[in-house]
Each structure stands twice: as C-alpha cells, then as structure tokens.
Amino acid sequence: MDLLLQLLASGAVTGCIYALIAIGFVVVYKATGVINFATGELMMLGSFFAWTAMTAAQVPFVAALLVAIAGAAAVGAVVERVVLRPLLGQRAISVIMVTIGLSSIFKGLAQILWSGEYRSFPPIWPRRPITLGPVLLPARQVYPSLIALAAILLLALLFRFTRTGTAMRATAADQATAFGMGIDIRRMFSLSWVLAAVSAAISGVVIGTIGGISPQLGAVGLRIFPVVILGGLDSIGGALVGGIVMGILENLAGGYLDPLLPGGGVKEVAPFVALVLILMVRPYGLFGTRDVERL
Amino acid sequence: MRIGDYQESYAADEALFRTPTQRVWLMAAGAAAVVFPFLAGDYLLYLANLVGLLAIGALGLNILTGFTGQISLGHAGFMGVGAYTVAIAATRLSLPFWIAVPLGGAAACLAGAVVGVPSLRIKGLYLAISTLAAQVIFEWVFGNWTDLTGGIRGINVAPATFLGFAFDSDRRIYFLIHGLAALHAYGAANLFRTRVGRAFVAVRDRDLSAELMGVNLFRTKILAFMVSSYYAGIAGGMWVYFTKVVTPENFPLSLSIQFLAMIIVGGLGSVQGTLLGTVFITLVPEGLKVLTQAVRPFAPDAMSYLFPLRDILFGAMIVAFLIFEPHGLAEVWRRIRRFFALWPFPK
Numbered sequence: 001m002d003l004l005l006q007l008l009a010s011g012a013v014t015g016c017i018y019a020l021i022a023i024g025f026v027v028v029y030k031a032t033g034v035i036n037f038a039t040g041e042l043m044m045l046g047s048f049f050a051w052t053a054m055t056a057a058q059v060p061f062v063a064a065l066l067v068a069i070a071g072a073a074a075v076g077a078v079v080e081r082v083v084l085r086p087l088l089g090q091r092a093i094s095v096i097m098v099t100i101g102l103s104s105i106f107k108g109l110a111q112i113l114w115s116g117e118y119r120s121f122p123p124i125w126p127r128r129p130i131t132l133g134p135v136l137l138p139a140r141q142v143y144p145s146l147i148a149l150a151a152i153l154l155l156a157l158l159f160r161f162t163r164t165g166t167a168m169r170a171t172a173a174d175q176a177t178a179f180g181m182g183i184d185i186r187r188m189f190s191l192s193w194v195l196a197a198v199s200a201a202i203s204g205v206v207i208g209t210i211g212g213i214s215p216q217l218g219a220v221g222l223r224i225f226p227v228v229i230l231g232g233l234d235s236i237g238g239a240l241v242g243g244i245v246m247g248i249l250e251n252l253a254g255g256y257l258d259p260l261l262p263g264g265g266v267k268e269v270a271p272f273v274a275l276v277l278i279l280m281v282r283p284y285g286l287f288g289t290r291d292v293e294r295l
Numbered sequence: 296m297r298i299g300d301y302q303e304s305y306a307a308d309e310a311l312f313r314t315p316t317q318r319v320w321l322m323a324a325g326a327a328a329v330v331f332p333f334l335a336g337d338y339l340l341y342l343a344n345l346v347g348l349l350a351i352g353a354l355g356l357n358i359l360t361g362f363t364g365q366i367s368l369g370h371a372g373f374m375g376v377g378a379y380t381v382a383i384a385a386t387r388l389s390l391p392f393w394i395a396v397p398l399g400g401a402a403a404c405l406a407g408a409v410v411g412v413p414s415l416r417i418k419g420l421y422l423a424i425s426t427l428a429a430q431v432i433f434e435w436v437f438g439n440w441t442d443l444t445g446g447i448r449g450i451n452v453a454p455a456t457f458l459g460f461a462f463d464s465d466r467r468i469y470f471l472i473h474g475l476a477a478l479h480a481y482g483a484a485n486l487f488r489t490r491v492g493r494a495f496v497a498v499r500d501r502d503l504s505a506e507l508m509g510v511n512l513f514r515t516k517i518l519a520f521m522v523s524s525y526y527a528g529i530a531g532g533m534w535v536y537f538t539k540v541v542t543p544e545n546f547p548l549s550l551s552i553q554f555l556a557m558i559i560v561g562g563l564g565s566v567q568g569t570l571l572g573t574v575f576i577t578l579v580p581e582g583l584k585v586l587t588q589a590v591r592p593f594a595p596d597a598m599s600y601l602f603p604l605r606d607i608l609f610g611a612m613i614v615a616f617l618i619f620e621p622h623g624l625a626e627v628w629r630r631i632r633r634f635f636a637l638w639p640f641p642k
Contacts, residue, residue, distance in 0.1 A: 035420045086618045092419045093366050094617050097559050100552055101613030108606030116603075222431070222548075225424050233420070261439065269435040272428040276413070279425045283417040 002134045007255040008248055009135045015247020016145035017203050020152055021220075022227040022239035024199030027155075030172040030234045031192035034084060035092075037099040039200050040221015041106035046072045046201020047208035047217060048114050054122060061124050061209075065147075068201045076197025080190050088189070103218060110215040120212035144206035151202045152240060155195070159236070168192065172234070223250075226271035230278055232288020241286060246271050311484055325477075332469045340465040342581060347472040348533050350573040353557040354483045354566065355526025360555070361563035362487065363519035364499030365414055369426040370527050370554045372433030373410075375546035377403040377528025379437065382450040382541045392455035392462075396532035403528025404521045406433075411520030415513045418502070430548050437543035449542030452535050462536065472533050479526060484566045486522070495519050496564075556609065560616050561623050568625025575624060579612065580605045 021039060028036050050068035053059050059067070083102060087094055125140040159165040170178040171188040179185050204213075207220060227246045231238025254267030284290045302308040312318050332340055356370045377399035384395040410429045414422055437444050444450065454463035455471065462468040486492040494515045497505035506512045535541050553576060561572020583605055587597045616623060 035423070083614055083618070090617075090621070092423070093360060093555075093559070093563065094621065096366060096420070096423055097555055097613055098617045100555070101610040101617070104606045104610030105614070106610075108603040108608075108610065111603035111606070112600060222427075225427060229421075229424060265435060265439060269432060272431040275428045276425060276432070279413050279417055279421065279428075283413075283421055 003255065005133075005135050007251045009132065009137060010141065011248035011251030012244050013137060013141050013145040013247070014251065015244035016148045016152075017206060017243075018224060018227050018247050019240045019243025020148040020199050020203045022224045022231065022243050023152060023155060023236055024196035024203075025224055025228055026231075026234060026236055026239045027168075027192050027199070028196040029228075030236075031168065032084065032088070032189050034095045034099065035233075036196060037096060037221070038079075038103040038106060038218075039196070039224060040218030041103040041110075042072060042075065042197045042200035043204030043207065043221060044110060044213070044215060044217040045075060045106055045204070046197070047204035047213045048110060049201065050205040051119055051121060051208065051213055052114075055119075065202065065205055068205050069198050072197040072201030073194045076193040076195075077190055079197075080193035084193065085186075085189070103221075107215055107218060114215065116215055118212055118214045121209045124209055140210055144210055147206050148203060151199060155199065156236070164191065223271060226275040226278075228285070229275050230285055232285030234289055235285065235287035238285055238287035246274070249274060309488055311481075311488070328473060328477075332466045337465065340469060342578065344465055344469055344472050344537055346574055346577050347469070347476040348530050348537060349554070349557070349577060350476050350570055351479050351533065352527050352530035353554050353561070353569050353573045354479055355523040355530070356554045357558040357561075357563065357566070357569045358483060358486065358495070358526065359519050359523035361558050361565065361569075362492070362499060363495040363516065363523075364502075365411075365516060365519060366419070366423040367426040367520075367523070368423055368548070368551050368555070369410060369430035369433065370523070371546040371548065371550035372430040373403045373407055373524040373527035374531035374534065374550070375433055375437055375541075375543075376406045376524075377531030378535050378541045378545065379444055379450070379531075380528070381532035381535045382452050383443065385452050385535070386450055391457070392532075392536055393457065396529060396536075399532035399535075400525045400528040403531065404525040407520040407522075407524025407527075408517055410524075411517045414516045414520065427548070430551055434543060434547065437546065444543070447543060449540055449545075451540050454539065455536040468537055472537065475529065475533060479529065480566055480570060483526075483569075491515075491518065499564075553609075556613050559623060560612060562625030563623065565623070565625035567628065568623050571624040571628060576609075576612070579608065583608055 021043065024042075025036055025039050028034055046068040049071040050061075050064040053064040053067040054061065079102060083098060084095075087098055125143045128139060130137050130139055130142050159169060167178070167183045168188050168191060170181065170183055171185055175185060178188075204217065208217065223246070227242040228239060229242075230245060231240070231242030250267045250271050253270030257266045257270070278285065302313070307313065312321060331343065335343065352370060352374055355373075356367060359365050359367050359370075380402035381392075381395045381399035384390045384398050385392065390398070410426060413425045417425060438446065454461050455468070456462070460467075462471050487496065494505065494510045495518075497508065497510055498512065498515050498519070502512055505515075531546070534545065538545075557572040557576045558569055559572070560575055561570070562568025584601060587601045587604070590597050620626065
C-alpha cells in the first residue's frame with residue numbers, strides 16, 4: 001500500500017511538469033494547427049539558457065529562470081516569423097516536418113554552443129526530503145513541480161482574464177470571425193509560439209534541476225504525445241489532467257510491470273501503449289473537440 | 296529543341312516511358328549502374344548500396360505518405376520488423392535469402408495492416424501520432440524480447456547465397472540490392488497506373504469524395520499501409536544481408552524521420568523524386584564529412600563539429616525545401632528538363 005501511495009505521489013509530481021509542457025504544445029495547436037515536434041528542443045534550449053546564466057554569470061535561480069523565459073520567448077517569436085509563417089495552412093506533413101527540422105537544427109546548435117556533455121545545475125533545492133504521511137518525496141522533485149503548477153495557473157489566468165488571452169481564445173475558436181472583430185491574427189500566432197516556447201523553457205529548467213541537462217534533453221518532448229492525446233489535442237484543461245494521469249501511469253507501470261518483464265524500460269513504453277488504446281476508443285481525447293467533417 | 300508530345304492512343308499516353316529520349320536516358324542510366332561497381336572504390340560502393348537499400352524503404356513511405364496522404368512516423372519500425380524476420384528465418388530456420396527476404400516483406404506487411412487499423416477512425420496529425428507510438432513500441436520490442444531478437448547484442452547473419460554463389464562482398468550484393476531497388480521502383484511507378492493506385496491518390500486528394508465515388512476507404516488505407524510496409528520490410532531484409540548483423544539501434548525514430556526527409560526533399564508523390572531525395576539525403580552528410588576531413592589540417596578540432604553540423608544541415612535542408620521548394624527535387628528536375636526541351640526558347 002505504501003508502495004502504491006509512493007508511486008502515485010511521485011507520478012503526480014512528474015505529471016505536473018508534463019502538464020506544463022503539454023499546455024505549451026496545446027496552445028500552439030489550438031492557435032495555428034501545428035503539431036510542434038520541437039517542443040522538447042525548446043525545453044532543452046531554455047534549460048541551457050538558465051544554466052549558462054547561473055554558471056557563467058552567477059545569478060540566482062529566479063533570475064536565471066527569467067533569462068530562460070526571455071531567451072525562449074525570443075526564439076519562439078523568431079521561429080514563428082521566419083519558419084512557420086510561410087507554411088501557414090499547408091499540408092499536415094509539411095508542418096510536422098518543419099518542426100522536426102527545427103528540432104534537428106536546435107539540437108545541433110546546442111551541441112556546438114554547449115558541447116554534448118552532461119551538465120548539472122548548482123544545488124538549488126534543499127536536500128531534506130518532504131514527508132506527506134507515509135510518502136517520502138525528494139525536495140528536488142516537489143519544488144520543480146510546484147513551479148510548474150504555478151506557471152500553469154498563471155497561463156490559465158492569462159487566458160481567462162486578460163484582453164490578450166481572450167483574443168487568443170477567440171482566434172483559436174474561429175479565425176475568420178476573430179479577424180473580423182479586429183483581432184490581429186498574426187500577432188496571436190506569434191504570441192502562441194512565444195507562450196509555447198516559454199512554457200517549454202520553464203519545464204526544461206525545472207526538469208534540468210532534477211536530473212541535469214544535455215543536448216539530448218529534448219527526447220523528453222516525445223512523452224507529451226500520450227499526454228495531449230489523452231487530454232485532447234486542443235484542450236488546455238485536458239493537458240493538465242492528461243499530464244498528471246500519464247505521470248502516474250508511467251510510474252505505476254515502472255513500479256509494478258518493470259520487475260515482471262525482461263529488459264525493463266516499461267516506464268518509457270507504457271504511455272505509448274496507452275496512447276494507442278485511447279486513439280482506438282476515443283480519438284479526440286477526454287476533453288478534445290470532436291471533429292465533424294462535412295463535404 | 297524537342298517540342299510537342301504527340302500521342303495517338305491512350306495506351307501511348309499512359310505509358311511509363313513516353314518518349315524515345317526517356318528510353319535512351321534510362322538505358323544509359325541502367326548501363327552506368329551495371330558498370331559502376333567495377334569502377335568504384337569500396338567507400339563509393341558502400342554508399343551506393345546504402346542508397347539502394349534506403350531507396351526501397353523511401354519508395355514505400357512515399358506510396359503511403361506522398362500518394363495516399365497518410366503520414367507515418369513508424370517506417371523504420373516496419374523496416375525493423377522485416378529485418379528481424381529475415382534474421383530469425385535465416386538463423387533459426389536456415390531459410391535461404393530468396394525465401395527469407397519475401398518472408399520479411401510479408402511480416403512487415405502484416406505489421407503494417409495492424410498499425411493501419413486506427414486510420415479507419417483517425418487521420419492527419421492524430422494518425423501521425425499513432426504511428427509514432429507504433430515506432431516506440433516496435434523499438435521496445437526489438438530491444439526487450441531477448442529470446443527472439445537477441446536483445447542489444449542482436450543477431451548475426453551469414454551472407455546470402457544462391458546456388459552456391461555467395462553475395463559476400465559489397466560488389467556482389469550491389470547487384471542484388473540495386474536489382475531489387477529497380478524492380479520496386481518499377482512496381483511503384485506502375486502501381487499508380489492501376490485502379491488500386493488511383494484509389495490511393497483519390498484518398499489523398501479528398502478522402503470523403505473518394506468514398507462517395509465508390510472507393511472503400513478503410514480497405515484502401517489498410518492496403519496502402521500494407522504495400523508501404525512491405526517495401527520497408529524488403530529494405531530491412533536487404534539491410535540484414537548488407538550489414539550481416541541486426542540490432543535494435545538500427546531502426547530508431549531518427550531513421551523514420553530520415554525517410555520522411557527523403558520524400559519531402561525528393562518530392563511527395565513522385566517515384567523519381569524519391570530516388571533523387573534518397574541520394575541527396577544520404578550523400579549530403581557524407582559530403583560534409585569529406586569537407587570536414589579536408590579542413591582538418593587547418594582546424595584540428597573540425598571533426599568534433601561534424602555531428603552537430605550534420606544535425607543542423609539535416610534540419611536546414613528540410614526547412615529550406617519546405618519553404619522554398621515544397622515540391623522537392625522532382626520539381627527542380629522537371630524544370631531542368633523543360634528548359635532543355637524548349638531550348639533555345641524561353642519558357
């Protein structure tokens with residue numbers, strides 16, 4: 001029973017970070033219909049920005065996080081303007097491949113700028129683990145997920161209450177009408193990439209503080225696909241639920257199935273098995289919009 | 296100047312090679328391909344074999360993605376299914392290669408049918424994600440089903456032999472690989488002159504309209520998955536006899552992406568473009584390698600930048616082609632041909 005609680009708790013903690021990455025992904029998908037395969041590499045870039053600020057400029061963690069956010073926002077804006085804008089409304093294969101191409105470029109650039117070595121952040125979180133009843137959680141997992149939750153909350157408030165957020169939701173709901181009401185659609189596209197890059201950067205930094213960073217960090221980006229498919233590609237609430245569920249699921253699979261199967265690695269593959277099952281039963285996810293096609 | 300393309304019958308109009316010029320060039324290319332292995336060194340032969348193998352796989356992916364419009368991120372997985380089937384058939388069952396390779400194709404074909412099933416309900420980006428899941432699951436199975444696949448150590452396979460003749464050198468297997476590649480390219484080109492092939496194209500252009508015209512959507516999509524995976528399986532099978540060993544690392548997601556890059560750069564929905572794209576995507580990184588080796592005397596640490604530069608170049612090629620030349624090399628090639636056909640007149 002204690003093992004179960006332990007797995008549930010640490011799964012939920014990782015899940016919060018997945019949720020933050022997934023939200024960035026969903027924001028871009030909702031606004032521009034692009035599946036962003038470069039999400040993982042945006043995380044990686046963000047984490048390197050923060051790491052550089054902390055090690056080279058010796059700034060405190062909060063300032064480094066701000067540096068990462070600013071850097072990622074710039075990258076997001078440039079990428080949208082230079083690469084994604086010309087391909088707006090193109091075939092699905094083109095928009096998928098262009099983000100895959102971008103991820104390859106980012107990976108190469110990071111290896112040149114920071115070399116392929118494994119780096120770790122200077123110690124930030126207290127060493128004492130946090131106890132919740134029978135559950136023992138390392139502080140370096142709890143604080144990062146709290147940061148992720150806070151970022152999610154801020155994003156939600158932004159979408160719900162600010163003028164820009166409302167304009168973004170309007171654009172996602174109906175581009176033509178939003179345009180007719182005087183919303184600058186292009187700015188919204190640009191902004192959605194900026195937000196996606198920022199949320200990816202924050203999650204990259206917090207993941208980096210847990211396990212260190214390298215140019216290969218972007219591989220974590222693949223894990224968001226089960227998350228967004230479960231929640232629905234175009235649902236922000238779904239991304240939150242999906243993130244936590246998938247975090248728990250992979251932890252349970254890792255805890256209970258790994259010892260039974262040879263070779264291990266169940267933790268990595270279980271979410272994808274779940275993904276296939278979800279697509280079979282409920283392709284549009286838990287909260288996604290059901291697509292009705294008309295001729 | 297060669298203007299005018301007069302056809303007097305439908306048969307002539309539908310023919311694969313319509314002009315004498317095309318036939319002459321094709322024969323010249325064929326002759327060059329036969330002579331090539333006797334002139335080329337080991338390195339060039341190795342590259343030629345690699346291109347030949349990958350071309351078979353890329354043709355399969357173009358049938359699925361370029362012609363039928365179903366995006367697959369799991370093509371390397373199917374290639375792996377073919378490769379492991381061949382390796383197991385050759386080692387455990389001691390089957391000769393000419394049974395093992397078709398068996399690999401058939402096994403991949405079956406796997407394709409299974410992975411294609413969700414295409415009934417989902418399409419576009421969702422389907423792409425489901426094939427991504429297939430890729431991850433295949434890779435995991437290759438690495439973890441140790442009893443069957445030998446785990447990380449993989450399986451070693453003896454060279455292919457036919458009536459006592461062993462295809463044990465790069466020069467010998469060149470003919471096998473390129474013979475198969477030519478055969479499969481011919482098959483792919485012909486496919487789109489048939490009812491089934493045209494149904495593929497109709498599904499890509501507007502699936503619901505195709506259904507209203509009497510195309511069975513589900514059957515057609517599954518069939519496209521099966522044909523495409525069969526090609527991947529054959530490529531995987533030949534991979535086994537080419538490298539003599541098969542390990543789980545041979546078929547990663549990055550290979551699936553490389554296949555997609557080949558058909559994007561070459562031209563979606565073009566057999567000729569697929570071949571051009573395969574050559575391009577395989578040779579450009581090699582060119583980079585040659586270049587970095589050349590500058591090594593002046594910049595001693597140039598080699599350490601090779602892999603990152605390769606990543607950047609690969610990504611930049613995809614992005615640049617999508618933005619500036621979305622129809623790929625096939626379109627570039629068409630423009631060149633047109634220029635000479637109309638010369639000395641401007642287009």
